[in-house]
Amino acid sequence: MSDPFGRAIRDFHRGEQDEPLRQFDGDESLDHPIEDFYFGEVDPEDERTRWLESRLSGRFLDLGAGAGRDSLYFQDRLETVSLEVSEHLVGTMRERGVDDARLGDMFALPEQFERGRFGSVLAYGTQLALVRSMRGLREFLGDLARVTTDDATAILDNYDPEYEGARELLGYRHDPTPGLGFRVMHFEYEGDVGDTLLFRLFSSDRLRDACVGTGWTLDGVSRGAVGNECHYMAVLEKE
Known part of the structure; x- marks a missing residue:
């Protein structure tokens, strides 16, 4: 499988x-900032870190953990499981010292974990948008509810198409439905072309609607800095 x-x-x-990792949408492209996104150190005094620490507790599941940036920090504070769909990334996490890095699919959680396994979950990196549809989002939230405790917290992120900045993202596609959008792109590295990725962008209000009947409720939203307000982190709590 190409990766x-x-x-x-x-x-x-x-x-x-020796070559950049590039994102493509047709003839448009840009370099993906690997160092900044995946290898920066977690600063315990940073506002984001303090905010996450105030929300995460119990057994912790890091979904789409990348190179293990957050896992390396939180595994010294919480029992942590780090899940990635890429064998290369799982190997990278293990080389970097992540204690429990596992190969797996975040969209097939009940097949990988027992009921009520985790007290908190983080899915950071907008990979949640790979649910592809709102129905897929509701199914994911239901599965996530199954593998978490009755008092669990989940922190998820995405881009909000109701903000202008989202429309400037590489691969953005308009959806006439309020609060919804798409993003289409693929990665290339050293001549290796990855699969075309379809991301479903949804506003925090749409996420709140999707929670109905899944066991979750939207407890709060934290938006990016000025100029990046389209990116948000949502806190979900069990009902």
């Missing part, structure tokens, strides 16, 4: 990356 994304991040970690 230019995971391979480029692994090569960066090993000091072997």
Whole structure:
């Protein structure tokens, strides 16, 4: 299976990356910022870190953990499981010292974990948008409810198409439905072309609607800095 994304991040970690990892939508492209996104140190005094620490507790599941940036920090504070769909990224996390890095699909949680396994969940990196549809989002939230405790917290992020900045993202596609949008792109590295990725962008209000009947309720939203308000982190709590 082609995995230019995971391979480029692994090569960066090993000091072997000689070409950029690029994102493409037709003729448009840009370099993906690997170092900034995946290898910056977690600062315990940073506002984001303090905010996450105030929300995360119990057994912790890091979904789409990438190179293990957040897992490395939180595993010293919480029992942590780090899940990634890329073998290259799982190997990278293990090389970097992540204690429990597992190969798995975040959209097939009940097949991988027992009921009520985790007290808190983080899915950071907008990979949640790969649910592809609002029905897929509701199914994911239902599965997430199954593998978490009755008092669990989940922190998820996405881009909000109701903010102008989202429409400037590479691969953005308009949806006439309020609060919804799409993003289509693929990654390339050293001539290796990845699969076309379809992201479903949804506003926090649409996420609140999707929670109905899944066991979750939207407890709060934290938006990005000025100029990046389209990116948000949502806190879900069990009803």
